[in-house]
Amino acid sequence: MKTSSRFRPALFIRWTGLLGLSFALLFSGCATRDRVSTLDAQSNAAMISSQLGDLPQKDGERSAPPFTESNRQIEAFIVAHPGQNEITAPLRIRQAVLLLANKQSNLAKAAFDSVAEADLHTDRDRALKHNAEHLIWWFSQSANDTWTANDQSKAVSALKALTQAQDSLGNSPEIRDYLAEMRAWIGLAAARQTTSLAEARKRLEDALNVYTRIFSAHDFELLKEVNEPSSGVSPTSPDVRRRLRARAVLTHAQKQNESDSLGAHPQNATFDAIVNRTR
Helix, strand or coil, X not given: CCCCCCCCCCCHHHHHHHCCCCCCCCCCCHHHHHHHHHXXXXXXXXXXXXXXXXXXXXXXXXXXXCHHHHHHHHHHHHXXXXXXXXXXXXXXXXXXXXXXXXXXXXXXXXXXXXXXXHHCCCHHHHHHHHCHHHHHHHHHHCCXXXXXXXXXXXXXXXHHHHHXXXXXXXXXXXXXXXXXXXXXXXXXXXXXXXXXXXXXXXXXXXXXXXXXHHCCHHHHHHHCCCCCCCCCCCCCCHHHHHHHXXXXXXXXXXXXXXXXXXXXXXXXXXXXXXXXXXX
């Protein structure tokens, strides 16, 4: 439902900083391999910084370079290795994700478009390339209060494609979690783009019902806690990130459910309790 009071997701748009994608590159040469590893680590650090701010550094550890510097270094490396698509195609995907994370949609599209899917050899790289159109649309339109008919159509296509991607990436949990969260945010936004209370409720419930598929029973148990108990696990571990991101989605869904008087009830008991403040 469209209302004058909006709860825009403040965190989702730069989630890409938490992907932690390490590319499986098929090439030889220690110097080249080390350089790609460095670029990969730097771009990931830049994305994490855009998401969380500069993280505390260990003694002797350098601060993460800004995304512009990471982008420049990736570009320079690619230019210096013409015709080596096994190396440069995955880096282009990393570059595109970095640019999306920092609201450079046009440059991200150019990076995605420059890569042939045949040059990508991991599920995560292929999934990002395959869903590039949906991600570019979402990152460029997510803050808009009113969607056009074309946006409505693109949302339907994105929800369908991202559901398929989410359900097929069980062996690549980090990229699965990323695409699953993007789908959840799109679903919540879509619920704002209808004047029908029943349709808005249906869309919000669908967003959360599909999202629940990526969580384990252990995840649900910890999500019941207002503050997740500290277990000595790194705050950047995939499982912790998955739940951290879920808390952001559920907080937004809770506010949206209340402000729009939707009366939505996700199928999962934990999600339902959080969204309806009964936990």
